Amino acid sequence: MRSLITIQEGQISLEQIKALEEVLRKLYAEHICDDKLTIIWNIAAKQHTITDRKWSRSSTVTMEVPDGLETQKREAFMLEVEKSWRAVTGQHPDQVAVGAFDQSRYTDILKGNLTRFSTWGRISYLAKLFTRIFISKARYGVLITRFNQ
Amino acid sequence: MPLYTLASKKPFAEQTRFDIAQVITDVHCGLTGAPTEFVNVVFMTGYSMRRGTILGVNGNVRTGGDRTAGLYEQLNQQMRQRIAEAAKLDLSKVLVTLIGIEPHWVVEGGMVLPPPGEEAGWLERKNAVHAAMGVGTA
Numbered sequence: 287m288r289s290l291i292t293i294q295e296g297q298i299s300l301e302q303i304k305a306l307e308e309v310l311r312k313l314y315a316e317h318i319c320d321d322k323l324t325i326i327w328n329i330a331a332k333q334h335t336i337t338d339r340k341w342s343r344s345s346t347v348t349m350e351v352p353d354g355l356e357t358q359k360r361e362a363f364m365l366e367v368e369k370s371w372r373a374v375t376g377q378h379p380d381q382v383a384v385g386a387f388d389q390s391r392y393t394d395i396l397k398g399n400l401t402r403f404s405t406w407g408r409i410s411y412l413a414k415l416f417t418r419i420f421i422s423k424a425r426y427g428v429l430i431t432r433f434n435q
Numbered sequence: 436m437p438l439y440t441l442a443s444k445k446p447f448a449e450q451t452r453f454d455i456a457q458v459i460t461d462v463h464c465g466l467t468g469a470p471t472e473f474v475n476v477v478f479m480t481g482y483s484m485r486r487g488t489i490l491g492v493n494g495n496v497r498t499g500g501d502r503t504a505g506l507y508e509q510l511n512q513q514m515r516q517r518i519a520e521a522a523k524l525d526l527s528k529v530l531v532t533l534i535g536i537e538p539h540w541v542v543e544g545g546m547v548l549p550p551p552g553e554e555a556g557w558l559e560r561k562n563a564v565h566a567a568m569g570v571g572t573a
Contacts, residue, residue, distance in 0.1 A: 292477065330477060333449050336456035338472040343573070346438065346475065357539055364542040379545035379565060380472065380573035383436065387540055395495060398532055402442055402491025407483030433479040434446070 287314070288392065289325045292346040292433075295332050302374055303327060303428055309370045310347070317363035318351050318386075326419060327430040334434065337381075345377065348385040350392040360386050436541045436548060437463055437496040438475045441518075443489060446480040451522060458521040462513045463496075466506060470554055473543065489528040492518060498535035500551030507533055 289310065298306075307325055314323050335342035347367060351360060364384045371382050387395070400408050419429035439459050447455065456476040464471050484491055492514065496507075515531045522529070538548040545564060549557035565571075 334452065334478045334480075336453065336460075336476045338474065339457060339460055341453075342475065344475065361539065361542075361547050364547070365545075368542050368545060378570060378573035379568070380543070382543075382545075383438075383475070384542045385436070385536070385540055387536065391534075391536070395493075395534055398493050398534055399440065399442075402482075402485060402488060402493065402530055402532070404483045404485045407485070411482060433477065434481055 287319070287321045287323050287350045287389070288396075289314075289323060289347070289349040290328060291325065291348070292328045292330055292335075294335060294343055294345070295329050297343060298345070298375055300426055300428075303430070304426075305374050306371060307428055309374065310349075310367065313363065313366055313370065314349065317359060317366065318349075318355070323349075325429060326415075327428060329430065329432045331432065331434050343377075344381045344383065345371070345375070346383045346385070347371065348387060348392070350389050351386045353388045353390050355386070355388070436473055436475075436536060436538075436543065437469070437494055438477070439463075439492060439494045440477045440479060442479045442482045442484065442491045442493075444481065444483055447478065447522065452478050455518055455521045458517045459514065462510070462517050463494075466510050466513065467496075467502065467551060468554065469497075469551070470558060473548075473554075485530075487527065488530045489524055490518065490522055490530070492529065492531045494531065494533045495536050496533055497538045497541075497548065497551050499538060500549075500553060502551045507535075 337344045364386050368384045415431055418431040422430040459476050460471050460474045511531050515529050519526045519529045538550050541548045544561045546561050
């Protein structure tokens with residue numbers, strides 16, 4: 287299973303990222319399933335994200351869950367993630383979005399992100415993504431990349 | 436939610452990015468009635484786009500409630516038109532793709548998002564919950 291997380295440059299420290307990752311893995315195992323969860327952190331450069339018409343200070347956590355996961359389970363999971371996230375980062379509730387998407391839709395979204403690129407664009411995107419996350423994993427123990435190549 | 440991600444090879448100037456985000460907010464909220472605080476826009480640069488496209492816009496938007504297929508069609512067309520104007524690009528160079536997301540798959544402001552059309556009551560409840568938590572506006 288996959289999780290893509292968007293955070294703003296300079297907003298969340300490496301220590302906080304590691305703490306958040308630990309919490310997310312624990313909650314995922316408790317609420318959803320024991321499948322391996324790959325978490326990729328995507329850092330947005332300053333002044334490249336806008337929320338509510340203003341330069342953003344928001345974080346967006348998206349996670350893939352099994353298709354047809356029951357509503358009560360899904361909502362309890364997302365609310366717990368949101369609360370735990372804010373406990374670590376101290377962000378305002380309006381600055382945190384958590385999504386738990388059916389696996390099939392999540393795949394559609396990820397595919398949709400790639401279809402706007404040329405063939406070379408896709409190869410280059412995936413090559414840079416994997417290079418960055420492997421370097422990040424070796425250096426910091428977590429998978430971090432950036433939106434802007 | 437909605438979350439609009441915009442990908443291009445070359446970066447747009449800061450003011451242009453800001454202007455495009457305002458246009459996206461105007462179109463999305465104007466057509467759907469969603470509150471502006473729901474609208475997120477992310478710019479990604481350095482990506483080689485498919486042939487004929489300079490700016491690729493993907494929008495993850497809520498489905499259900501009072502939204503119809505016609506509304507999504509309108510949203511796509513107006514979004515493309517207004518973004519092209521704000522980015523000073525030919526209409527044919529802008530690609531807009533919308534993907535629907537069930538509202539109850541997302542939590543924002545500490546609460547599960549409402550179905551489209553039920554935002555007013557949701558905002559009232561959210562403000563009351565935040566007041567009870569002792570938090571003001573972000």
